[in-house]
Amino acid sequence: xxQVEQLPSILRVQEGSSxxxxxxxxxxxxxxxxxxxxxxxxxxxxxIDIRSNMERKQTQGLxxxxxxxxxxxxxxxxxxxxxxxxMYFCAASVDxxxxxxxxxxxxxxxx
Amino acid sequence: EAGVxxxxxxxxxxxxxxxxxxxxxxxxxxxxxWYQQPRDQGPQLLVYFRDEAVIDNSQLPSDRFSAVRxxxxxxxxxxxxxxxxxxxxxxxxxxxxxxxxTLYFGAGTRxxxx
Numbered sequence: 001x002x003q004v005e006q007l008p009s010i011l012r013v014q015e016g017s018s019x020x021x022x023x024x025x026x027x028x029x030x031x032x033x034x035x036x037x038x039x040x041x042x043x044x045x046x047x048i049d050i051r052s053n054m055e056r057k058q059t060q061g062l063x064x065x066x067x068x069x070x071x072x073x074x075x076x077x078x079x080x081x082x083x084x085x086x087m088y089f090c091a092a093s094v095d096x097x098x099x100x101x102x103x104x105x106x107x108x109x110x111x
Numbered sequence: 112e113a114g115v116x117x118x119x120x121x122x123x124x125x126x127x128x129x130x131x132x133x134x135x136x137x138x139x140x141x142x143x144x145w146y147q148q149p150r151d152q153g154p155q156l157l158v159y160f161r162d163e164a165v166i167d168n169s170q171l172p173s174d175r176f177s178a179v180r181x182x183x184x185x186x187x188x189x190x191x192x193x194x195x196x197x198x199x200x201x202x203x204x205x206x207x208x209x210x211x212x213t214l215y216f217g218a219g220t221r222x223x224x225x
Contacts, residue, residue, distance in 0.1 A: 043202065044154065044216050045216070046213045049213070087151075096142075096208060098144055099156075099214065101155070103153045106151070
């Protein structure tokens with residue numbers, strides 16, 4: 001099945017700096033790449049996604065990059081705030097198939 | 112608009128006991144997913160349905176787990192004989208059947224098997 005690798009597992013940054021999370025996938029047919037944020041005790045919520053017809057997408061301090069050749073995609077959070085502290089999960093899917101998730105990155109933003 | 116509803120929120124079992132989890136998806140969402148999320152790990156797909164049909168249950172431990180969605184709306188996930196390794200949060204999600212889209216997750220059921 002689809003395997004999604006996510007790194008780093010733990011990320012600590014200073015408030016105001018940027019944070020980057022990287023994911024790789026196996027199936028070259030993957031065409032949808034969402035990112036979810038999960039706060040403690042809460043359910044995962046979509047924060048940004050990108051489809052395979054794009055290489056970059058940006059919204060509200062979040063940037064997603066997709067390199068289909070390398071089968072790699074990444075999330076970049078600019079100007080991090082303490083409220084950005086959470087678990088972040090990348091995922092990949094092919095057409096209507098269920099997304100497979102990475103193992104997660106625990107982001108801590110220090111004031 | 113009501114979100115995905117799951118019950119119970121918590122369950123504590125002894126090994127060998129059975130438990131059922133219930134999920135009510137967002138109205139109009141024909142696709143329903145069950146994921147298992149061990150502590151500090153990513154959600155791992157167990158099974159998903161389109162309407163009442165199972166699309167993929169290859170990751171569901173079939174000897175002890177079962178899942179149904181008889182009318183294409185609510186769904187039940189059952190563990191027949193729980194093991195300590197089943198300790199995790201069980202997340203239900205729903206979405207429309209489109210080519211890749213947002214999953215809306217319920218609050219989850221946190222299961223502890225002692």
